Amino acid sequence: MVTEHLERETTYSATPELQLPDLTGIVPPGGRLDVAAHHLSSAYFDTSGRDLLVNRVTLRRRTGSTDTGWHLKLPASDDGTARHELGVPLTSGDEVPRELSDLVLGLRRGSPLVPLVTITTERTTHRIVDADGLLLVEIADDTVSAVAPEAGGARVSGWREIEAELGSAAPADLLRTIDAMLTRAGATESASPSKVATALGTPTRRRKLKKARTAGEVLRRYIAEQDADILTGELAIRRGENSIHHVRVATRRLRSTLRIFARHLDADRAQSLDADLSWFADLLGEVRDRDVQRSRFVESIAALPDEVVLGSVAEQIDAQLSAEEEQHRAALLDAMRGPRYLGMLQEVRLWATAPPVTKAAAGKPDVLAKDVRSAGKKVTKHLTAGIRSESDEELHKARKAGKRARYAAELAADVLGKKGVASVHRYKKLQDLLGEHQDAVVAAELLIRLANAAPTEMPTFTYGVLHERELARAAASVARARRWAKKHSR
Template sequence: MSKAQQEREDKYDVGADFAVPDLDDLVPPGGRLEEDTVTLDSEYFDTADRDLLRQRVTLRRRTGDTDAGWQLKVPDRKARTEIRVPLTADDTVPGELAALVSGVALGKPVHPVASISTVRLRLRMLDPDGNLLTEVADDTVRATAAAAAAGDGAVASEWREVEVELGERGDGKLLEAIGERLTREGARPSRYPSKLSRALNPNGPGLTDNDSAADGSGAEVVRELLTAYLDTQVQAIVGGDVWLRRGLDPVHATRVGIRRFRSTLRVFKKVLDPAARTRLDEELSWYAGVLGEVRDRQVQRARFAAAVTDLPEELVLGPVAARIENDLLAEQLRYRAEVMETVDGDRYRNLLAELARWRTDPPMTENATSGTRALKKAARKARRKADRRLAAALDDGDDVALHRARKAAKRARYAGELTRGLVGKKTSKKRIAEYKKIQKVLGEHQDSVVALGTLRDLGARAGSTGGENGFTFGLLYGLELQAARRARDDAARLTT
């Protein structure tokens, strides 16, 4: 049976003569430092095309120390989640993990691509109760890339690096403090996101978030900002793929990642290749729609359950709560089954492959050469469009227009996130908060609009198939009408 835990670590390249600096003054009162040395042997698995590596997913079989076993590492916001399975007798990937990576692997078989042996000098910082705050790992690494991955033959390489990983009781400030101390002594943030990427690319820069041109040209600044933002959204989508296959519920987080990605394609369209951008936007819209059927039922179930609970008992006539829960849950499960069929299809796999290319190398136009000016202009245009749409929608009170205004507010908010570093911190924070609030208020209005249609269908079904009293469904319908009006009034006040 697998176990999962989140990890957050920073990696540093160091020279052969590097010495880890003294960290005693960072130990909390009553805490301590423990030092030991372990040898870790790991065999890494991937497809022949390195599809897992491209999506920042790691699958390995490790022996040595207490974390021996099969380990799958999946992107999870600023950290990664590690899923562990006990060691097996051979190097055959356990069926559970093979199923979890089947989407990221694009349906291709995985096989050994590298063997890495690490002699690790560990410095573990513990709090007074013995809980791990952080571990500083001084690694001497020898790696051998398998012949199939290396091309003409197996390639061996050696290097030294330092990893700083947060423990269960550590915090980001401690990670930063240790990082500052390491860099003062000559350590450099690693060019490589993992040992595997370095093993497979011993003479190159590797696949890393830190890759960008040194000349600081306009197009490269644009590329750096775009890839940093898009990569974060792909992490949410890829992580969602694995969590779906694990039986968990990543639907909302996946859809948010898709929304942010699609918003970027639309707002910053002038710096992106039009054909490639349009094609990817269509495919993301398709997948978001498949997930949306599940998410709509999740939202409605929670919304109606709370509404029924809030009603006085004498106003709940018949099995209203049961009718709502049973009908919507049945629909949710049916649509979830469709999602699982979708993620095993060729169209979805092609989408993941395209996202892997965009996260590191989005196709750009000549307009990108104008640099940050193009990005700021596009973000400004998104804000103006959001303002115009909101004003127009409030003038006529049309539900469709209000929904379009909500989507425009989302795009303005996400554009503000991407360009956060191009304007003052205070200004950026204010703009993002402003459009987030508009998005929230209009989202409440849209939830009520959708709820009205669902309640009408549920009430009609209850009366026609179950002979149930429709009074309570009508009452809930009236409450949703009131909620929609309140949300519209709240939106109007935001413009005054």
């Protein structure tokens, strides 16, 4: 069984001579300060490429006098002060429990987990509890020694650090109070995100990126951002969180980059990756689209007069779409355990580190402006045709072209300057307008299917009312898109 809690702590570097401040002054009336000594031994696991560490994730097997078990720590805040800690009881061997190894399958892109570092800690804990015995804060004074195998030997290191972790009953400002006390005593906030990072000598701060000098470097950085977003989102999906849209958008941005900036990229590699991304996007879409339509129908039915809502139409629609959503979610999760998906993640990493570019990518970043303009022309082409014919298919093409133009403008924002920012906002507005049109078209078609599948004894009048409402919303969206086109053609 996996346990989970939110860890809220700050870690400090300390010299051997540093004296901890007197903590009795922050013990509340009726509370107490408990001091205890512990010996801990932790084996940290990662891939040979340190994929977990790169994503600020740690996995360890801990033995000792307290806090034993397998622990997986996941970032819960950008500043590193909050983490989700997932725990599994100790196992007899060193094989990582499947409950944890499966969660990080995407982060490690299918690579095996191996022992990376062994860390021994002599810990003195100072636990402050309130009058009810509830933990307010634990301050752990750690003397740490680490052994990290390296080619031809081992990296041995040692240091002292202090961890201040809030308990469940802690007031919001307690960590600030303790921070001030430890800082006055001479401790400094650690620049390292974890003990394992310190042991490996991993760079602790991300260096500020210099301005890209080539179009290829601009493309690489944008691809790397999408790679990171996919990994963050796919981990959330594995944990049962609703992050489908997050991953879907990153996937779309990647596909847009491959298409809009095709002349800068190796055609064969781009075509192969695009096929895998398209396959994955379809799996995501099957889940996301039903989630969106469920919410849409809940709002639509709630807005109808009671007298036109006949039978259990709301329950029938929700039950059908919920069942389909869960079916497609299971198919998605199954695919995310498979070789095609893991191979796709490995290929995206290659593109994020060294994309296969053509000679055109060696030019200065401003050459990308031409590609952005070409993307904008395709929007105009499809939108004009769609408005003239009121063709759902052509308007859907305009919507997809608008998304690609928006993402292209985002990628080349530094090149385009203020015009690029304006383009992003302009295409975002069009994307919303045509997105509503597409949602209405899909909803109308879906309502016909749901009505035909409804029990024979159930009245389908309400399905017809909803269908007409969706057609009206689609028509209104076309009218708004027409006004958008007129405004931006000047």
